[in-house]
Amino acid sequence: MKQLITFLSFLILGQLSYAQIVINELDCDSPGIDDKEFIELKSDTPNMPLDGYVVVLFNGSSSGNDSSYFTIDLDGFTTDDNGLLLIGSDAVSPFPQLLIAANVIQNGADALGIYLGSDTDFPEGTEATQTNLIDALAYDTSDSDDTALMALLGLTEQINEGSANNTNSIQRNNDGSYFVGTPTPRLLNDGAGVIFNAISIATAESQYNEGDVFDIVFTAQQNVTEDVTFTFTLDNYGFDASDFTGNTTLTIPSGQNTVTTTITLIDDSLDEGDEEPIVKFVNLDWPYIPNNNFLKLRVIDNDFTVAPFGTPLNSTYGIVSSTQPSGYYxxxxxxxxxxxxxxxxxxxxxxxxxxxxxxxxxxxxxxxxxxxxxxxxxxxxxxxxxxxxxxxxxxxxxxxxxxxxxxxxxxxxxxxxxxxxxxxxxxxxxxxxxxxxxxxxxxxxxxxxxxxxxxxxxxxxxxxxxxxxxxxxxxxxxxxxxxxxxxxxxxxxxxxxxxxxxxxxxxxxxxxxxxxxxxxxxxxxxxxxxxxxxxxxxxxxxxxxxxxxxxxxxxxWGDMIGETWEQNLSIEEVQELKVSLYPNPTSGKLFINGIVAETAVEVFSIDGRQLMKTSINGNGQLDLNFTSGMYLVKLTSEGKSVVKKVIIK
Structure with missing residues (x-):
C-alpha cells in the first residue's frame, strides 16, 4: 500500500511539473483583414524553455471534423521575464517572439490546445484529444457551442470573443477562468509584472532607389534609464552589407528615447533586380523589446535590362526565334x-x-x-x-x-x-x-x-x-x-x-x-x-x-477543318514588313498579320498578270477566289516591298 501511494505521488507530481504553461490570451479576430490576431502563452516561471511543447489549433466547423488544421512547435522558444510567449504575425504590436502567417487563426467555433509532443504528432486532420494535453481553450465569435469538440478536449465552457471584426481578446484570470477585454499582448492580464519598453523602427518612405540616402529612426515608448545599445541588420537574400553604407550598431543615450542612423544605398552597375532589405533587430535586452520588427523596404534597381522585342501593346515580329527541335511537328x-x-x-x-x-x-x-x-x-x-x-x-x-x-x-x-x-x-x-x-x-x-x-x-x-x-x-x-x-x-x-x-x-x-x-x-x-x-x-x-x-x-477549329495539313511554306515572318502570311497552302482564305502601317497588297499569277489590288491598314484577310495553283503576293509599305509565293489548293 505504501508503495502504491508513493507511485501515485510521483505520478501526480510528474503531471504537475508539466502543467507549467497555459493559454493566457487569445485574439482570434481583429478588424479589417484580421492580421493582428495572436496567441499568448504563460509559464509559471519566467524565462522557461518550451522544448517538448506544441500548440495545436482545431477546426470546429462541419467540414473541419473537430480536427487539427495548424500546429506550432515550441522547441527552441523561451518565455520572457513575465513568463509570456507571444505568437502572431509581423502585424502584431509589440512584435511576437514566435512568428506565424497573418490570418491563420480561425474565428470559431474552434479550439486550441497545448500538448506535450511535437508538430509531427498532429498531422493535419488529427482529431482533438486529451492525450498529453496540458491546457485547452474552446472559443467562438458569437457562434453556437461546439459541444463535441469541447467533449474531446474535456472542456465545459466555450468563450465568446465577440462578433466578427471585434476589438476584444479572450484573457485568462489568475484563477483559471476567462474574461473578454481590450487586448494586452506581452502584458500580464492583471497588470502586474515588469512593464516592457518597446522600440519602434520607422523610415520616411517604404521605397527607395539605388543611390538614395535615407534615415532609419528608432524610438522607445519611454525615455531609457540607461544607455541602450543594440544592433540591427538590413540583410535579406541578395541584399547585404555590400549594398549600403551606414552605422548598424546604435545607442539610445540614458534619459532619451530615440536614435537615428543614415543609410546610403550603393548605386552599382549590376542588374541584381529590385531588392527588399528588411530592418530587423539582432539583439535587445529585456525590458527593451521590438514594438515592430522586420520592416520591409524596397530598393529599385536602376540597372534593369530592356528586351530587343516589344510588349504585346507594341508588338514586334521575327526578332525571337522558336527553340523548337528540328522536326518537332x-x-x-x-x-x-x-x-x-x-x-x-x-x-x-x-x-x-x-x-x-x-x-x-x-x-x-x-x-x-x-x-x-x-x-x-x-x-x-x-x-x-x-x-x-x-x-x-x-x-x-x-x-x-x-x-x-x-x-x-x-x-x-x-x-x-x-x-x-x-x-x-x-x-x-x-x-x-x-x-x-x-x-x-x-x-x-x-x-x-x-x-x-x-x-x-x-x-x-x-x-x-x-x-x-x-x-x-x-x-x-x-x-x-x-x-x-x-x-x-x-x-x-x-x-x-x-x-x-x-x-x-x-x-x-x-x-x-x-x-x-x-x-x-x-x-x-x-x-x-x-x-x-x-x-x-x-x-x-x-x-x-x-x-x-x-x-x-x-x-x-476554323475554316480548314478536314483539309490536309502540311507545314507552312512561308510561315516565317517577313522581316522588312514584320508580317506573316498563313495558311500556305491555302484553300482561298489568306491571313495577313503584323501590319503596322498602310500596306498595298497585290496578287499576281505565276506569269505576272495582276489579278487583285487592295490595301489594308491593320491585320486582316484576303479571299483568293482563284483556281488551284501558285500565285505571287506582293506587299508594299513605307517604301519597302516583298513578294511571297502562295499555293491555292
Missing part, C-alpha cells in the same frame, strides 16, 4: 481533322518527354515567361496590359497592387485543382510525369497561366471569353495570346473542349469558340509570345504549337 504532315489533332496531342502530351511542375513553381516560370520587355524587374500583366514589380506577388488575402496567377481556362470550368505538393516550389529539375489524361496538371500548366493584376483577376472570375473582354479602355493586345493558351489546353488534356456560346454548368467545356477564333486571327503571335513559349518549353519540355504554327487552329 513533322509527324503532323499529311494528316487532317481528328487524326491531326491526336497527332498534335501525341507531341505536346508525350509522357516520355513532357514534364509537369507545381503550382508554386509557376510563380518562377511566370517571372521569366511574362517578364516585361521594357523592364526586366517587372512582369507584364495580362488584361491590364502594364508592368508590375516581380516582388509584388500576392502573398496575403489583400490583392490590391499585387499580381497573381490567372488561369485562362478557369479551374472551375476545367475541373483541375491543387494538391498539397503544389504549395512547394521545388525547381526546374523536380517534376511530375504527365500524360494526356493528367487533367489535374492543367492547374499548373504555364502555357495557359498568365501574370495578372489581383483585382482584375477577381473581376474576370471564371467568365468565358466573349463575356469577359478585358478592362474598359484597354487595347486588348492580350486577346490572341489567351485564345491560343485556351486552344492549347483543349488539345493537351483529355476532357477539355472549346465550344460555341457560353456552356454554363458543363465542366470541361469553354466558350466562346467564335470569339476565340476572332481573337486569334486579329492578334497573331508576336515576339513576346514566342519568347514565353521558349521559356515554358525550357521548363515543361513541350510547346504551344499554336504560337509556332498559328494556322493549325484553322485546321482543328
Amino acid at each position: 513533322n509527324s503532323l504532315d499529311g494528316l487532317e481533322d481528328v487524326v491531326l489533332r491526336q497527332a498534335l496531342q501525341d507531341i505536346i502530351a508525350d509522357p516520355n518527354v513532357v514534364r509537369a511542375q507545381t503550382y508554386n513553381d509557376c510563380i518562377d516560370i511566370l517571372k521569366e515567361a511574362d517578364q516585361n520587355p521594357e523592364n526586366s524587374n517587372e512582369v507584364w500583366l495580362v488584361y491590364l496590359e502594364q508592368g508590375r514589380a516581380k516582388l509584388d506577388f500576392q502573398l496575403t488575402s489583400v490583392n490590391t497592387g499585387t499580381w497573381n496567377r490567372e488561369h485562362t481556362f478557369p479551374r472551375s470550368r476545367a475541373g483541375y485543382y491543387s494538391i498539397e505538393e503544389d504549395e512547394i516550389a521545388d525547381g526546374i529539375d523536380v517534376f511530375w510525369e504527365t500524360k494526356a489524361d493528367s487533367l489535374r496538371h492543367g492547374n499548373s500548366d504555364a502555357h495557359a497561366l498568365r501574370a495578372v493584376d489581383g483585382p482584375e483577376n477577381s473581376s474576370r472570375g471564371n467568365q468565358f471569353y466573349g463575356e469577359y473582354n478585358g478592362p474598359t479602355g484597354v487595347p486588348g493586345g492580350f486577346r490572341g495570346d489567351v485564345a491560343r493558351g485556351v486552344f492549347y489546353l483543349a488539345v493537351r488534356y483529355n476532357g477539355l473542349e472549346i465550344v460555341n456560346g457560353f456552356p454554363e454548368g458543363l465542366v470541361g467545356q469553354f466558350g466562346d469558340l467564335q470569339t476565340l477564333l476572332e481573337w486569334h486571327r486579329n492578334d497573331p503571335p508576336d515576339d513576346y509570345e514566342m519568347n514565353r513559349n521558349n521559356v515554358v518549353y525550357n521548363w515543361q519540355f513541350n510547346r504551344n504549337p499554336f504560337i509556332d504554327q498559328p494556322d493549325l487552329i484553322e485546321y482543328i
Whole structure:
C-alpha cells in the first residue's frame, strides 16, 4: 500500500511539473483583414524553455471534423521575464517572439490546445484529444457551442470573443477562468509584472532607389534609464552589407528615447533586380523589446535590362526565334481533322518527354515567361496590359497592387485543382510525369497561366471569353495570346473542349469558340509570345504549337477543318514588313498579320498578270477566289516591298 501511494505521488507530481504553461490570451479576430490576431502563452516561471511543447489549433466547423488544421512547435522558444510567449504575425504590436502567417487563426467555433509532443504528432486532420494535453481553450465569435469538440478536449465552457471584426481578446484570470477585454499582448492580464519598453523602427518612405540616402529612426515608448545599445541588420537574400553604407550598431543615450542612423544605398552597375532589405533587430535586452520588427523596404534597381522585342501593346515580329527541335511537328504532315489533332496531342502530351511542375513553381516560370520587355524587374500583366514589380506577388488575402496567377481556362470550368505538393516550389529539375489524361496538371500548366493584376483577376472570375473582354479602355493586345493558351489546353488534356456560346454548368467545356477564333486571327503571335513559349518549353519540355504554327487552329477549329495539313511554306515572318502570311497552302482564305502601317497588297499569277489590288491598314484577310495553283503576293509599305509565293489548293 505504501508503495502504491508513493507511485501515485510521483505520478501526480510528474503531471504537475508539466502543467507549467497555459493559454493566457487569445485574439482570434481583429478588424479589417484580421492580421493582428495572436496567441499568448504563460509559464509559471519566467524565462522557461518550451522544448517538448506544441500548440495545436482545431477546426470546429462541419467540414473541419473537430480536427487539427495548424500546429506550432515550441522547441527552441523561451518565455520572457513575465513568463509570456507571444505568437502572431509581423502585424502584431509589440512584435511576437514566435512568428506565424497573418490570418491563420480561425474565428470559431474552434479550439486550441497545448500538448506535450511535437508538430509531427498532429498531422493535419488529427482529431482533438486529451492525450498529453496540458491546457485547452474552446472559443467562438458569437457562434453556437461546439459541444463535441469541447467533449474531446474535456472542456465545459466555450468563450465568446465577440462578433466578427471585434476589438476584444479572450484573457485568462489568475484563477483559471476567462474574461473578454481590450487586448494586452506581452502584458500580464492583471497588470502586474515588469512593464516592457518597446522600440519602434520607422523610415520616411517604404521605397527607395539605388543611390538614395535615407534615415532609419528608432524610438522607445519611454525615455531609457540607461544607455541602450543594440544592433540591427538590413540583410535579406541578395541584399547585404555590400549594398549600403551606414552605422548598424546604435545607442539610445540614458534619459532619451530615440536614435537615428543614415543609410546610403550603393548605386552599382549590376542588374541584381529590385531588392527588399528588411530592418530587423539582432539583439535587445529585456525590458527593451521590438514594438515592430522586420520592416520591409524596397530598393529599385536602376540597372534593369530592356528586351530587343516589344510588349504585346507594341508588338514586334521575327526578332525571337522558336527553340523548337528540328522536326518537332513533322509527324503532323499529311494528316487532317481528328487524326491531326491526336497527332498534335501525341507531341505536346508525350509522357516520355513532357514534364509537369507545381503550382508554386509557376510563380518562377511566370517571372521569366511574362517578364516585361521594357523592364526586366517587372512582369507584364495580362488584361491590364502594364508592368508590375516581380516582388509584388500576392502573398496575403489583400490583392490590391499585387499580381497573381490567372488561369485562362478557369479551374472551375476545367475541373483541375491543387494538391498539397503544389504549395512547394521545388525547381526546374523536380517534376511530375504527365500524360494526356493528367487533367489535374492543367492547374499548373504555364502555357495557359498568365501574370495578372489581383483585382482584375477577381473581376474576370471564371467568365468565358466573349463575356469577359478585358478592362474598359484597354487595347486588348492580350486577346490572341489567351485564345491560343485556351486552344492549347483543349488539345493537351483529355476532357477539355472549346465550344460555341457560353456552356454554363458543363465542366470541361469553354466558350466562346467564335470569339476565340476572332481573337486569334486579329492578334497573331508576336515576339513576346514566342519568347514565353521558349521559356515554358525550357521548363515543361513541350510547346504551344499554336504560337509556332498559328494556322493549325484553322485546321482543328476554323475554316480548314478536314483539309490536309502540311507545314507552312512561308510561315516565317517577313522581316522588312514584320508580317506573316498563313495558311500556305491555302484553300482561298489568306491571313495577313503584323501590319503596322498602310500596306498595298497585290496578287499576281505565276506569269505576272495582276489579278487583285487592295490595301489594308491593320491585320486582316484576303479571299483568293482563284483556281488551284501558285500565285505571287506582293506587299508594299513605307517604301519597302516583298513578294511571297502562295499555293491555292
